[in-house]
Amino acid sequence: YQAGAFLNAVPSRRDFRIPTWALRIAVQRRLGLPLDEALARGAPTCSARGGKVQDPLGDAASNIGRLGHCGRHNSLLAALAKVMRSVWGMLVEVEPRDHGYSNDYRPDVSVAGAGRSRSRLVGDVKFKDPLSSNPEDVGQRGAFVGLGNTEPGTSADVFGLEQRGAVGDGDFRPSDGGGYVAYKKADYAHALSRSDTDVQMYLFETFGGGATR
Numbered sequence: 281y282q283a284g285a286f287l288n289a290v291p292s293r294r295d296f297r298i299p300t301w302a303l304r305i306a307v308q309r310r311l312g313l314p315l316d317e318a319l320a321r322g323a324p325t326c327s328a329r330g331g332k333v334q335d336p337l338g339d340a341a342s343n344i345g346r347l348g349h350c351g352r353h354n355s356l357l358a359a360l361a362k363v364m365r366s367v368w369g370m371l372v373e374v375e376p377r378d379h380g381y382s383n384d385y386r387p388d389v390s391v392a393g394a395g396r397s398r399s400r401l402v403g404d405v406k407f408k409d410p411l412s413s414n415p416e417d418v419g420q421r422g423a424f425v426g427l428g429n430t431e432p433g434t435s436a437d438v439f440g441l442e443q444r445g446a447v448g449d450g451d452f453r454p455s456d457g458g459g460y461v462a463y464k465k466a467d468y469a470h471a472l473s474r475s476d477t478d479v480q481m482y483l484f485e486t487f488g489g490g491a492t493r
Contacts, residue, residue, distance in 0.1 A: 284310060284488060308338075309337075342411070388404055408434065408486070410428075426489060437464075439468070444459075
């Protein structure tokens with residue numbers, strides 16, 4: 281998952297350079313320290329979105345920034361597409377208009393012939409924060425398992441879930457695999473049903489972690 285990999289990147293390359301102010305915030309977030317920018321403003325202030333209080337640790341800002349979710353998602357998608365085009369060139373399509381191979385959900389990125397067995401790669405990019413803007417909603421699994429607060433739900437959205445167990449079996453237990461799991465239709469149900477597409481999930485967290493499935 282390499283959540284701290286950015287700290288080891290050699291800054292001599294342009295793509296790896298981070299402005300001092302941004303690096304300071306990134307390191308403070310990584311270490312769980314109050315942000316200088318938040319403390320400098322004195323009393324907590326409300327954000328421009330949702331009226332949430334901007335806490336000193338920056339949790340609310342990471343979830344509901346002024347540019348919204350689409351702002352950070354689009355920036356990440358553009359960076360990822362740049363890397364992919366360095367390998368596959370103009371075969372890489374970003375948010376393709378024509379996506380008959382996935383008629384129920386538009387992919388973030390698609391590359392003909394780049395998937396398993398030369399199939400079409402159909403990629404969905406997710407950028408999430410493992411900490412909620414509401415402290416009571418922060419999951420405990422993320423403290424022990426990489427991407428534990430973001431991967432299970434995101435994977436269920438992208439790939440769906442098969443029903444397991446019965447309602448009377450209680451909630452699903454990750455520790456032993458027991459309990460009840462309700463059926464959930466995949467966002468990419470159509471693409472997953474085809475033999476000529478390879479659906480992949482690219483999950484990133486605001487703390488720097490990332491994984492591909």
